[in-house]
Amino acid sequence: MPVYPFTYRPFEGKYIRRFRWWVVFSEEVRLWNKSRVFQLLFLLGIIQPLIRFFQVLAYNSAMQDPNHPLAPLIRTVTWLKVDAEMYYHFIRLQAPSVLILLLFVGAGAICADRKNRLWEIYFSKPIHWYDYLIGKILAVCFAGYALTFLPSLILMFADYITQKNSSIFTLVNYLPLIWKSFLFSSVMVVPCALGIIAGSSIFPTENITVISVITIIVANTTLAGLLSNFLKDANYMQISLPVAVYFMGQKIFNITRNMFFRTEDISTLNILSYILISSLVFLFISIIQVRKAERG
Amino acid sequence: MEYQIEAVELSKWFGEVVALNNVSIQIPSGVIGLLGPNGAGKSTFIKLALGLYKPSKGKILILGEKPRNNPRILSQLGYCPEMDHFVEEISGYEFLYWLARYSGFDAKEAKKRVLSILERFKMTNKMYDPIATYSKGMRQRIKLAQAIMHDPTVIFLDEPMNGLDPSAREELIYLINTLSSQGKTILFSSHVLHEVERVTDTVILIYNGRILAFGKVREIRDLIQNHPRKIVIRTFEPKKVYAQLSIDPNITSVSFDTDEITIHTVDPGITFKLLNDLIVEDKISVLSYRCADEDLQSVFQYLVSTHIPKGL
Numbered sequence: 001m002p003v004y005p006f007t008y009r010p011f012e013g014k015y016i017r018r019f020r021w022w023v024v025f026s027e028e029v030r031l032w033n034k035s036r037v038f039q040l041l042f043l044l045g046i047i048q049p050l051i052r053f054f055q056v057l058a059y060n061s062a063m064q065d066p067n068h069p070l071a072p073l074i075r076t077v078t079w080l081k082v083d084a085e086m087y088y089h090f091i092r093l094q095a096p097s098v099l100i101l102l103l104f105v106g107a108g109a110i111c112a113d114r115k116n117r118l119w120e121i122y123f124s125k126p127i128h129w130y131d132y133l134i135g136k137i138l139a140v141c142f143a144g145y146a147l148t149f150l151p152s153l154i155l156m157f158a159d160y161i162t163q164k165n166s167s168i169f170t171l172v173n174y175l176p177l178i179w180k181s182f183l184f185s186s187v188m189v190v191p192c193a194l195g196i197i198a199g200s201s202i203f204p205t206e207n208i209t210v211i212s213v214i215t216i217i218v219a220n221t222t223l224a225g226l227l228s229n230f231l232k233d234a235n236y237m238q239i240s241l242p243v244a245v246y247f248m249g250q251k252i253f254n255i256t257r258n259m260f261f262r263t264e265d266i267s268t269l270n271i272l273s274y275i276l277i278s279s280l281v282f283l284f285i286s287i288i289q290v291r292k293a294e295r296g
Numbered sequence: 297m298e299y300q301i302e303a304v305e306l307s308k309w310f311g312e313v314v315a316l317n318n319v320s321i322q323i324p325s326g327v328i329g330l331l332g333p334n335g336a337g338k339s340t341f342i343k344l345a346l347g348l349y350k351p352s353k354g355k356i357l358i359l360g361e362k363p364r365n366n367p368r369i370l371s372q373l374g375y376c377p378e379m380d381h382f383v384e385e386i387s388g389y390e391f392l393y394w395l396a397r398y399s400g401f402d403a404k405e406a407k408k409r410v411l412s413i414l415e416r417f418k419m420t421n422k423m424y425d426p427i428a429t430y431s432k433g434m435r436q437r438i439k440l441a442q443a444i445m446h447d448p449t450v451i452f453l454d455e456p457m458n459g460l461d462p463s464a465r466e467e468l469i470y471l472i473n474t475l476s477s478q479g480k481t482i483l484f485s486s487h488v489l490h491e492v493e494r495v496t497d498t499v500i501l502i503y504n505g506r507i508l509a510f511g512k513v514r515e516i517r518d519l520i521q522n523h524p525r526k527i528v529i530r531t532f533e534p535k536k537v538y539a540q541l542s543i544d545p546n547i548t549s550v551s552f553d554t555d556e557i558t559i560h561t562v563d564p565g566i567t568f569k570l571l572n573d574l575i576v577e578d579k580i581s582v583l584s585y586r587c588a589d590e591d592l593q594s595v596f597q598y599l600v601s602t603h604i605p606k607g608l
Contacts, residue, residue, distance in 0.1 A: 023397040031386065117381045121442070124346045124375040125398040126367030295350045 020127050024135020029142065032105045041104055042146070045097035049151035052090050056082050056155055060162040082159055084177060088253040090155070091148050091184050092246055098144050099192060103213060106140040106196035108206035110290070115205065119293045129294040133286060137197055144189030152181035184249040191241065191275055194282035201289035217242065235266055241278060244271045300325050300450055300481040301345055305354035307505075308340050315340040317505040318354070323483070327476045329492030330485040332502035338485040339378060341502065342452045345483070346375050358450060371400055374448035376439045378455040378485075382427045388438050389414060389423040392445065399446040413445045432459035440468070450481045457491050469495055525564045529557045529571070530583040537580045544570050558588070 032038045059082045062074040074080050079089075113119055122132060156174050160166050195216075199209040224240035227233075237243045250257075251268050301323040308316040316337045330338050343349045344356050347364035355362065363369045383391060389410060396406035414423045417437045422430070427438065436459050443451060453472075457465055472482055472495050486492050492499060493513070501508040501516065509516045531537050534557040538550055546563040561567040564587060574580045 020398075020400075023394070027394045027397070030390075031383070112383075116383060117377075117379055118383065120343075120348060120377055121375070121381045121395065122398060123348055124370065124373065124377075125395065126370040126400055127398050128365060128367075294348075 020131035021134035021138065024127070024132055025139045025142070028105075028109065028136060028139035032143075035104075038101075038104060041097075041101045045094070045101055045147040046151065048090065048093055048097070049147075049155065052086070052151070052155055053158055055080060055086075056158045057162055060159065064164045084180065084253050085255055087152055087155070087177060087181050088184065088249055088255060091152065091181060091188065092249055094148050094151075095188060095242065095245075098147050098189060099217075101143050101147060102140055102189070102192050102196050103210050105143045106136075106193060107200055107209040107213070109136045109140060109197055110200040110286070111203055111205055111209060112200075114293065123294050129290050132294075133197075133290050137193060137283075137286070140193040140197060141189050144193055145185055148185035148189060149182050152185070153178065156181075180252050184252045187248045187252070187275060188245050191245070191279040191282065194279050194286070198282040198285040198289075201286045238266060238271055238274070241275070244274055247271055248275060299323060299357075300359060301483070302357040302360075303341075303344075303354065304356075306341075306344060306351055306356050307353035308344055308349055309352045314505050316344065319505075319507050320354075321500065321507055321510055323481075323500075323510075325479065325481040326498060327472060327482045327484060327496040329496050329499040330483055330502060331487070331492055331499050332485075333487050336487075336502045337505040338487075338502055339454055340505075342375070342454050342483065342485060345450075346370075346373055346452060367400075371446065372449040374443035374446065374451040376443035376451075376453045376456050378458065380435055380439070382435065382438070384428040385426055387424045388419060388427055388430065388434070391427060391438065392442055395442045396445060401446070409445050413441045417441055433461060433464050436460055436464070440471070444471075444475065448480070450483070451475065453482060453484045455486055456484065457486060457488065465491070525561055526588040527559050527561060527564065527567060527571075527585060528588045529559070529585040530555060531557060531581060532583070533581060537574075537582065540574050540580050541567070541570060555583075 058070060059074055059080055062068040062071040065071065079086075113122070123129070156177060160171060160174060163170065196209070196213055199213045199216075200206075203209040203212055221240040221242060224237045224243065227239065228236035238247065247266070248268070248271060249255075299322040301321075303319050303321045306316060306319045307314070319337075319341070330341065332338050340349065344351055345358055345363060347362070347366065347370060350364060357363075358369050359372060361369050363373065392410040392413065393406050396409050397403070399406075401409065411420075414420050417440070419434065419437055419441075422434065427435065430438070436456070440453075440456060443453070456468060460468060472484065475482060484492060484495055497513050498511065499513060499516065500510045529537060532555055534552050534555070537557055538552070538559075541547060541559065544561070544567055546561045546566050547559050548562060549560045551558045559567070571582070571585060575582050
């Protein structure tokens with residue numbers, strides 16, 4: 001191990017003292033970005049956005065050209081229509097891909113560091129526990145948004161540039177849709193990411209985290225299904241977190257057609273509270289675990 | 297600042313296990329050896345100093361401030377842990393790069409520092425290989441590199457010699473001396489005493505979570521007032537030598553070998569003087585003599601034996 005006398009020069013630059021979570025975030029994103037499994041899962045996740053992209057192109061060209069050979073077909077098939085509901089369905093149908101990708105990137109986010117005893121090194125550096133946790137959570141959320149909100153933006157942009165009368169002013173028309181897509185993506189991605197991070201902070205390995213998270217989701221939805229069957233009340237389905245998320249998506253996109261519940265007397269506030277409280281519980285678990293590790 | 301590390305009634309317990317018990321110590325700059333057997337509390341002390349553990353009682357100050365959640369102090373500390381702490385699937389370069397970023401460097405500076413340190417540690421040709429493929433020695437180098445690449449003021453090396461081959465040990469000793477000459481404070485823990493002795497003559501002896509002694513090896517030796525010390529005399533006439541030395545009341549026991557006599561004395565000064573006088577007066581013929589327990593190992597054993605309750 002050859003070492004020379006003048007190896008260790010003092011740093012004359014400026015230390016980055018703020019937004020340390022950005023380093024954790026970047027490290028996390030770079031780490032899984034290199035993984036072939038991640039690349040494969042991501043490719044699978046963008047199949048739907050690609051299909052939707054062609055749908056947007058086809059719909060706009062057919063709608064703007066009455067002589068287009070596809071025009072009669074597109075006018076009659078309602079689900080080919082490019083409107084707010086399409087974005088709702090797009091994000092909703094991304095849910096399985098989001099769950100799988102988030103499980104891949106998030107399951108090992110904390111437990112792998114614990115397994116590799118990396119906390120000792122990380123927390124011996126000038127970094128706070130909350131920088132660490134924020135970085136991890138944001139990285140996992142970013143993966144989720146990369147399959148929901150970001151493709152929505154691209155689809156909206158594709159829609160915008162293929163419109164005949166598009167101008168810089170018509171961009172403003174997309175703002176509500178951007179906001180709705182962001183909200184629904186967040187309602188889907190954030191609880192999922194927090195749940196997986198909480199699992200990762202509790203369970204010892206990635207595999208156990210994945211199995212546990214899937215089991216909890218299945219158990220939660222099964223319980224909701226059983227209750228609604230036995231008690232003959234479809235509204236009990238709101239106990240299922242995925243159904244609650246879908247329901248919130250409907251509300252965000254003002255889809256009046258009830259897809260999940262028997263009646264309209266379901267309280268949106270209750271369901272939103274349920275999602276928020278679940279997310280806070282997940283966050284609280286992660287905070288406790290990381291604080292515990294940081295305290296030693 | 298006079299003291300780099302200062303502990304005041306510092307205690308740490310894990311459940312019912314007391315890892316560190318009411319330790320008060322003031323450590324100045326320089327290279328300090330932290331000696332103690334496994335489980336003595338060395339790593340606990342280091343982790344408290346790094347702010348990785350919260351003290352159960354008392355306090356610890358590094359460079360005059362509490363280290364815990366204190367980025368200003370933490371950026372001046374370097375830590376080489378005892379165990380391996382790696383992301384196995386990434387390369388050594390990448391691992392060091394991210395840790396440099398954690399230390400607060402921007403991407404450009406982090407890259408520059410990592411390349412420089414990897415070159416200095418002769419790791420350039422393997423820097424893009426996954427850490428999982430590294431040998432024990434290479435892993436140790438990576439751990440050391442991350443501990444010093446940000447130019448810390450105080451460096452904690454927890455059993456850094458573990459797994460190093462003899463030449464790497466020599467290089468590490470050279471590294472510690474180099475860092476010391478640059479004014480760094482180095483707290484170097486080990487349970488292999490001769491390793492520490494080669495790096496520094498200032499040691500802290502720790503056992504069962506308590507500081508047994510702190511100071512120069514010779515000063516620590518002076519603490520051992522009543523323990524007999526061992527002198528080995530090489531001679532062809534051991535019985536004659538013993539007969540002459542027996543007038544010294546400080547000698548507590550004697551053992552013979554074919555050409556050697558080993559004596560235990562409570563006052564080696566008087567015994568050595570008597571021995572010299574006998575040789576000068578040609579009353580005995582001696583090939584050589586030496587104090588057999590001058591090294592740290594025996595100092596440590598003596599101190600530990602006086603602190604371990606009988607029957608344990």
